[in-house]
Amino acid sequence: MIVFAASDKGGTGRSVTSANLAYQRALAGDDVVYVDFDFGSPTAPAVFDVPDMQRGIENGGLHSYLEGTAPEPARIDVWRRTEHPVLRRTPIGAGRLVLLPGDASGGEFVTDQDSVHRCVDLLLRLNAEFDLILVDLSAGRSYAMDMVLEATAGRELQQVVSRWVVFHRWTRQHVIAAAGLVFAERGLLEGGAERGHDKDALRSVIRFVRAAVPDPDSALWSHLSPAQFAWMQMYDEKLRRLAAELGVGDSVLLGTVPLEPILQWREQLITEEEVVATQIANKETLDAMEAIARRLTEDTHWGQP
Amino acid sequence: MTAPPDTAPTVLACGEVRTCVLPSRRPLDSDAAAQLLQLRADERVLVSKRPNLYVLSPQTLTGVDCRLPTANGAKVRVVGTVAVRAALTEGRILQSSAYFRTPAQGPDRRRPWGHYLIRPGVLEPLGRLPESAAAQGVLAGGRPGELDLGLIADGVLTPLVRHPLLDQRAPLKSRHTRLRWAALPADPGQGPAIEEFTLAEDDLRTVRLRVPAGTEPAAIAALCEDFALHDWLLTTVVRLLDGRLGPVEGPDALTALRPAVEHLMHLWMPRARGDRTLRALWDVLEHDPGFTRQWDNLVQRVRDRLALLNALPKQPVAQPARAGEKT
Numbered sequence: 001m002i003v004f005a006a007s008d009k010g011g012t013g014r015s016v017t018s019a020n021l022a023y024q025r026a027l028a029g030d031d032v033v034y035v036d037f038d039f040g041s042p043t044a045p046a047v048f049d050v051p052d053m054q055r056g057i058e059n060g061g062l063h064s065y066l067e068g069t070a071p072e073p074a075r076i077d078v079w080r081r082t083e084h085p086v087l088r089r090t091p092i093g094a095g096r097l098v099l100l101p102g103d104a105s106g107g108e109f110v111t112d113q114d115s116v117h118r119c120v121d122l123l124l125r126l127n128a129e130f131d132l133i134l135v136d137l138s139a140g141r142s143y144a145m146d147m148v149l150e151a152t153a154g155r156e157l158q159q160v161v162s163r164w165v166v167f168h169r170w171t172r173q174h175v176i177a178a179a180g181l182v183f184a185e186r187g188l189l190e191g192g193a194e195r196g197h198d199k200d201a202l203r204s205v206i207r208f209v210r211a212a213v214p215d216p217d218s219a220l221w222s223h224l225s226p227a228q229f230a231w232m233q234m235y236d237e238k239l240r241r242l243a244a245e246l247g248v249g250d251s252v253l254l255g256t257v258p259l260e261p262i263l264q265w266r267e268q269l270i271t272e273e274e275v276v277a278t279q280i281a282n283k284e285t286l287d288a289m290e291a292i293a294r295r296l297t298e299d300t301h302w303g304q305p
Numbered sequence: 306m307t308a309p310p311d312t313a314p315t316v317l318a319c320g321e322v323r324t325c326v327l328p329s330r331r332p333l334d335s336d337a338a339a340q341l342l343q344l345r346a347d348e349r350v351l352v353s354k355r356p357n358l359y360v361l362s363p364q365t366l367t368g369v370d371c372r373l374p375t376a377n378g379a380k381v382r383v384v385g386t387v388a389v390r391a392a393l394t395e396g397r398i399l400q401s402s403a404y405f406r407t408p409a410q411g412p413d414r415r416r417p418w419g420h421y422l423i424r425p426g427v428l429e430p431l432g433r434l435p436e437s438a439a440a441q442g443v444l445a446g447g448r449p450g451e452l453d454l455g456l457i458a459d460g461v462l463t464p465l466v467r468h469p470l471l472d473q474r475a476p477l478k479s480r481h482t483r484l485r486w487a488a489l490p491a492d493p494g495q496g497p498a499i500e501e502f503t504l505a506e507d508d509l510r511t512v513r514l515r516v517p518a519g520t521e522p523a524a525i526a527a528l529c530e531d532f533a534l535h536d537w538l539l540t541t542v543v544r545l546l547d548g549r550l551g552p553v554e555g556p557d558a559l560t561a562l563r564p565a566v567e568h569l570m571h572l573w574m575p576r577a578r579g580d581r582t583l584r585a586l587w588d589v590l591e592h593d594p595g596f597t598r599q600w601d602n603l604v605q606r607v608r609d610r611l612a613l614l615n616a617l618p619k620q621p622v623a624q625p626a627r628a629g630e631k632t
Binding site: 031071072120121124125127128129130131155156157159160 | 325326328453455456459463466467469472473474475478479480481
């Protein structure tokens with residue numbers, strides 16, 4: 001299965017959440033590959049704590065591969081290369097966790113027919129090998145998004161299950177932007193249709209994840225005054241209505257990641273260690289990651305019986 | 306492939322084999338396999354049904370003019386053609402194989418292409434060839450710009466994998482494996498020998514051989530394809546058993562074991578075909594590390610597990626869906 005992670009804006013927690021989803025699936029035993037198509041700002045190596053390439057690999061990364069200058073993109077075995085103290089002890093029963101980084105020197109680039117072909121070949125190859133392929137796309141309607149829309153519209157990938165997860169923060173502007181990314185003119189659906197996707201079929205494989213959502217009932221906000229509390233609840237309700245009106249309501253919601261203080265400081269993986277031993281992360285955050293990771297493959301969350 | 310009479314004796318033959326599972330729910334029958342492997346319109350695909358179904362593509366050629374990797378950094382430019390072919394075993398295991406042979410010495414200057422085209426699968430060095438250093442260099446892999454046999458083999462494999470005949474629904478997840486080989490001449494009067502068989506990186510194996518003078522590189526390639534196929538089977542079944550299967554019980558274990566039983570276990574058939582003299586080299590691998598010994602052990606493990614699963618009381622066990630699986 002291929003899961004494309006998209007967002008309209010930067011700073012939505014798309015990369016850090018999808019890296020956590022990859023981590024959770026690998027823990028559960030799946031062989032997982034994380035493909036960093038966030039060409040503008042590759043951050044995955046930093047999230048996985050891979051040294052010497054916080055902004056991508058020196059050469060031979062995904063940019064080089066798609067542009068045709070490297071025969072195969074470099075692969076990084078996260079369990080083996082990470083400096084994260086918890087991840088270094090590969091958990092028993094875990095599947096593989098492999099990162100395909102972008103090039104450190106690369107940026108957004110115009111894709112052509114050749115790069116689409118290479119993208120198809122890459123996804124086919126990864127699909128033969130991995131249970132889950134998580135593709136992190138640049139924010140907005142990017143070249144990366146156009147490329148994968150075109151790649152998945154072709155005959156070769158038609159039998160491979162593809163799903164889309166759109167990340168957004170829980171504010172008025174972000175809700176509007178996420179809806180726009182998918183439904184607006186020149187949005188994901190129209191872009192897909194132009195490239196040969198069936199609009200309804202494509203729409204049925206898109207779900208939304210709300211990130212950094214403050215929960216008024218959590219201990220984090222226990223110091224709120226009654227007035228503030230009431231306002232938060234009222235506004236939360238208002239946002240829900242707005243989301244539903246714009247087509248990004250609860251019926252297409254895959255999950256909600258609560259506002260997590262440590263993720264505001266540092267993009268990182270949330271492990272059992274941070275929750276249980278050092279207690280710097282909230283259990284709700286870990287639970288949310290686990291739940292969303294599970295739902296990626298649960299058909300009931302994708303409108304299928 | 307007969308060499309023109311003026312070709313000097315071969316001092317080095319090298320190749321690389323890529324092996325993967327065919328991305329198709331069902332194995333291909335001989336007709337479909339022949340259609341898949343029709344790499345050239347002007348030559349027939351070879352179909353052999355005994356002792357197992359084996360389909361071999363016609364040979365194609367890739368022209369090269371580049372440096373040969375060498376272990377000691379010596380600069381050797383080679384010109385000529387690399388032979389490439391693809392094979393499908395039992396409609397299930399797909400392989401592509403690129404190989405060449407080279408004489409000890411070549412002309413100091415590049416000749417017109419016609420000279421190379423009548424010598425298919427021959428690379429001629431400009432000047433003298435340091436054959437041992439080149440053999441080690443090829444096995445170790447070149448730097449960018451140097452001859453990369455794996456890339457040439459992949460060039461045939463990639464379009465095959467996305468052929469319209471294939472539905473991309475392989476019954477199991479598995480990795481591509483690579484096997485590089487290099488063969489130097491044996492001492493006069495000596496038979497063929499395996500000098501080294503290594504499991505290098507995750508998916509890379511290397512084989513260094515000695516072969517009697519006059520051995521066809523295509524025959525060595527066939528032997529190494531046979532090695533690669535069986536090594537792939539071992540690698541894949543080991544992963545299947547050691548991966549998520551470890552402590553798992555119930556229907557999930559059955560789901561994971563099933564592809565091994567249905568699609569892989571009957572494929573084990575070392576030295577099914579190929580050159581008689583070279584086939585003797587299988588004995589070396591059977592003795593150490595003991596390919597078939599390990600395989601028998603794996604098959605027994607799979608069967609024991611299935612027997613256990615069958616004997617245990619059947620309880621409905623709720624298992625989370627695996628990625629890519631329909632529930």
